[in-house]
Amino acid sequence: MAIGNAALVQPGTKDLPENPESLAKDFVERWCATCTNFLRREREHILKGEPSSKEREEHRQLLKSVLRLTRVIHSIAADPDFPNRAAAELLEMKLWQLNESWKTIYEPISEQEAKKVLDEVFPSSPSLRRRIHSSVRE
Numbered sequence: 001m002a003i004g005n006a007a008l009v010q011p012g013t014k015d016l017p018e019n020p021e022s023l024a025k026d027f028v029e030r031w032c033a034t035c036t037n038f039l040r041r042e043r044e045h046i047l048k049g050e051p052s053s054k055e056r057e058e059h060r061q062l063l064k065s066v067l068r069l070t071r072v073i074h075s076i077a078a079d080p081d082f083p084n085r086a087a088a089e090l091l092e093m094k095l096w097q098l099n100e101s102w103k104t105i106y107e108p109i110s111e112q113e114a115k116k117v118l119d120e121v122f123p124s125s126p127s128l129r130r131r132i133h134s135s136v137r138e
Contacts, residue, residue: 020083021083021084024076024077024082024083024084024087025083025084025087027073028073028077028084028087028088028090028091029087029090031069031070031073031091031094032087032090032091032094034066035066035070035094035097035098036094038062038063038066038098039097039098039101042059042063042101045059046059046105047105059105060105060106063098063101063102063105063106064102066098067095067098067099067102070091070094070095070098071095073091074091074092074095077091077092078092
């Protein structure tokens with residue numbers, strides 16, 4: 001059995017923290033900060049900038065990875081017994097923001113859908129709808 005236990009204790013590794021709840025909370029908060037930084041860079045370089053095709057494809061792949069990892073972490077934090085509800089709710093908000101980012105950039109609505117939304121929001125102002133619609137297309 002000594003060999004089995006030796007395999008569990010690797011040089012340079014630390015024992016489990018005394019407070020695993022604190023570790024979980026800290027991990028979720030650090031991941032949320034990573035998501036915030038990702039979304040900030042996305043806004044500056046992808047949404048406000050003029051990214052090349054290569055940059056857009058790199059962003060697409062990175063966003064898919066960030067979404068995938070956030071969903072995995074969220075599946076743990078969504079457990080009713082997760083020790084910190086505030087951290088879990090923050091993560092849920094980040095997951096929502098990342099999903100919205102994906103939809104906005106890679107699944108934009110069609111012109112027909114945009115016109116329908118404008119008609120619903122501005123039903124009594126056709127001239128305003130035309131101006132908004134034409135500025136959205138530009």
